[in-house]
Amino acid sequence: MTSLRLAASLAGLSVLACSTQPAPAPASDSPAAAEHQVMVTYPPAPPSLWEQKTRELENDYDLRTLWSWTMTSLGEQCVIFELADVRRVDAVLRRLSSDPRVGSVQRVSTFEARAGDTYNDPYGHLQHNAQTLRLGQAHRWATGKGVKVAVVDTGIDIGHPDLKGRIAVAQSFVDRGEQTFTSDVHGTAVAGVLAAVANNEIGIVGVAPNAEVLALKACWPRTAGARDAVCTSYTLAKALDFAIANRAQVVNLSLSGPDDPLLARLLKAALARGITVIAANGGSRPAFPANLEGVLAVSALGLTGPSPPPPRQAAGPLAAPAVDVLTTVPHAAYDFFSGSSVAAAQVSGIAALLLERNPHITPAQIAALLRQSATSLSDGEKGTAISRVDACAALATALGTGGCD
Numbered sequence: 001m002t003s004l005r006l007a008a009s010l011a012g013l014s015v016l017a018c019s020t021q022p023a024p025a026p027a028s029d030s031p032a033a034a035e036h037q038v039m040v041t042y043p044p045a046p047p048s049l050w051e052q053k054t055r056e057l058e059n060d061y062d063l064r065t066l067w068s069w070t071m072t073s074l075g076e077q078c079v080i081f082e083l084a085d086v087r088r089v090d091a092v093l094r095r096l097s098s099d100p101r102v103g104s105v106q107r108v109s110t111f112e113a114r115a116g117d118t119y120n121d122p123y124g125h126l127q128h129n130a131q132t133l134r135l136g137q138a139h140r141w142a143t144g145k146g147v148k149v150a151v152v153d154t155g156i157d158i159g160h161p162d163l164k165g166r167i168a169v170a171q172s173f174v175d176r177g178e179q180t181f182t183s184d185v186h187g188t189a190v191a192g193v194l195a196a197v198a199n200n201e202i203g204i205v206g207v208a209p210n211a212e213v214l215a216l217k218a219c220w221p222r223t224a225g226a227r228d229a230v231c232t233s234y235t236l237a238k239a240l241d242f243a244i245a246n247r248a249q250v251v252n253l254s255l256s257g258p259d260d261p262l263l264a265r266l267l268k269a270a271l272a273r274g275i276t277v278i279a280a281n282g283g284s285r286p287a288f289p290a291n292l293e294g295v296l297a298v299s300a301l302g303l304t305g306p307s308p309p310p311p312r313q314a315a316g317p318l319a320a321p322a323v324d325v326l327t328t329v330p331h332a333a334y335d336f337f338s339g340s341s342v343a344a345a346q347v348s349g350i351a352a353l354l355l356e357r358n359p360h361i362t363p364a365q366i367a368a369l370l371r372q373s374a375t376s377l378s379d380g381e382k383g384t385a386i387s388r389v390d391a392c393a394a395l396a397t398a399l400g401t402g403g404c405d
Contacts, residue, residue, distance in 0.1 A: 207349025
């Protein structure tokens with residue numbers, strides 16, 4: 001599994017309410033449908049004023065309202081409009097951007113999710129990432145107990161025996177998403193890396209085996225059983241708003257792509273509330289949301305190639321093991337995954353460990369601890385520096401207990 005990535009083209013079980021009535025279910029989950037859509041937000045105002053603006057915009061621009069909902073975390077109304085003729089989108093966006101009734105306007109982006117010490121868990125010996133992170137030693141001090149981690153991804157197999165008791169909330173923000181929730185591969189794999197139960201004589205152990213996972217489905221598989229998936233700005237925004245409103249302490253985003261204004265505002269709101277946001281960095285340059293200030297970008301670390309860097313070599317981006325990482329898949333099964341999606345999940349797990357010991361630690365402090373305790377390595381192929389995270393060293397540094405040996 002590689003990282004979740006955002007396509008270059010712009011583009012339930014929901015408890016979130018519109019200003020008046022719940023938003024209707026999306027007519028289609030097709031990425032092609034997003035090309036006909038624009039996303040508008042209104043500043044805080046009485047719901048009746050929002051409704052009036054919507055009717056006026058429909059008439060003035062020949063638009064059809066698909067969905068509307070209130071973003072609790074921002075106090076704003078979001079409306080998705082559809083244009084029958086995709087050729088009009090650019091012109092309508094330009095006009096709406098200068099319309100005083102509108103707070104912000106953008107296209108609806110389309111995202112892609114692509115499959116890129118001693119425990120009694122029988123497959124634990126196959127988890128090279130657990131050995132690299134020194135989870136056995138780290139778990140002496142913390143297991144992520146009580147920490148809420150929002151996995152904004154595809155659905156998660158909440159019935160998987162190695163995730164039993166770890167899914168605190170299961171919510172879908174995708175049309176018909178509840179129908180395939182527990183068969184989704186990508187989210188199930190990310191959740192297993194993050195929070196698979198330890199010492200249950202089943203399968204594997206997660207980085208934070210006692211964390212509380214908020215399974216927020218904002219993406220859906222391209223085809224049944226596929227590892228890769230797609231999402232949109234709309235579904236991701238609803239999931240992020242839910243995570244903020246429900247006081248998640250960590251948000252895992254195994255996705256990347258072009259900048260998205262509304263998602264950026266929601267992520268800044270999350271960071272301002274002290275929520276640690278972790279995102280996969282799937283390329284040589286961090287893409288959105290990994291490039292957003294305050295978001296922890298995590299790169300994929302291979303099995304071979306890294307070596308101690310030359311003296312005075314600057315520390316590089318944070319990285320975690322990301323080749324053949326064993327994790328959970330639907331229907332009580334396991335499989336090996338690769339890519340920055342699983343790398344990000346591991347760092348989200350370490351953040352949960354740190355938050356268990358200090359619930360008031362800030363995202364900036366978590367980032368500093370991870371960098372301070374990381375092992376500096378050199379990418380043998382590119383000759384660039386990377387900083388390999390170490391769960392045990394991060395906790396030891398935070399607690400002042402000395403080394404991990």
